[in-house]
């Protein structure tokens with residue numbers, strides 16, 4: 001049973017109450033606590049030594065990533081994070097200086113977003129260190145963007161550049177919080193998700209939630225220099241386009257907007273965020289599945305983003 005099948009089973013009959021606007025299955029839970037104009041966002045995520053980082057990673061970066069993953073999910077709802085709880089599991093022979101440095105990295109990222117860290121828990125973990133972070137945020141009801149809602153004809157956008165994150169970006173990425181809030185304030189967004197498992201895989205969640213498909217233009221997909229360098233230097237067997245489609249941990253945003261707004265989104269973005277790329281990579285279609293088009297033709301993307309034809 002893969003991770004998605006397990007999640008599907010576990011979330012079949014979760015207890016709910018009237019506060020739940022959106023339960024399991026989106027980037028964050030959305031809760032209504034009766035605040036004027038606002039909903040609460042609730043999210044938890046964990047990093048485990050040997051899985052999400054190795055012991056060569058700088059400790060500050062581990063803390064940055066532990067919180068940053070949650071913040072990327074708050075961004076995916078166009079929300080604003082407010083506070084966090086941190087649970088840490090430590091082997092008996094832990095090094096206190098290293099744990100303190102991990103917290104420094106986490107606290108620094110929290111500070112940058114004017115967040116409070118308001119407590120947590122320490123526990124013994126037999127072999128490996130792990131950090132689990134829970135974050136509360138808020139979002140104006142009219143700006144909250146879900147994974148669902150993409151409609152045939154919508155333009156599909158991604159922020160930043162994709163692929164090759166293992167070369168370093170996965171430990172130092174900037175969650176796209178300001179960008180997402182700005183987008184939601186200015187444009188009618190829908191079908192937004194952060195890219196944690198890879199473009200092909202995460203886009204599929206948006207398509208499933210909307211009951212739609214997608215046509216992507218392979219030349220429009222923004223490939224990172226790291227993805228190109230890792231292939232060139234034989235550090236990864238994935239060709240750059242395949243890396244951009246399937247490498248995880250980009251922590252960029254994917255979202256949809258009406259095609260009629262596409263040029264306005266791109267133009268206004270350049271002024272608001274001149275140092276971050278925004279690309280329109282294709283459009284939503286009524287026909288299910290993901291089709292990738294280039295000059296030679298089109299091909300359906302397999303379940304894991306595998307592509308057959310020759311790539312740049």
Ligand SMILES: [Mg+2]
Pocket residue numbers: 027072073076193194195196
């Ligand atoms: Mg997410």
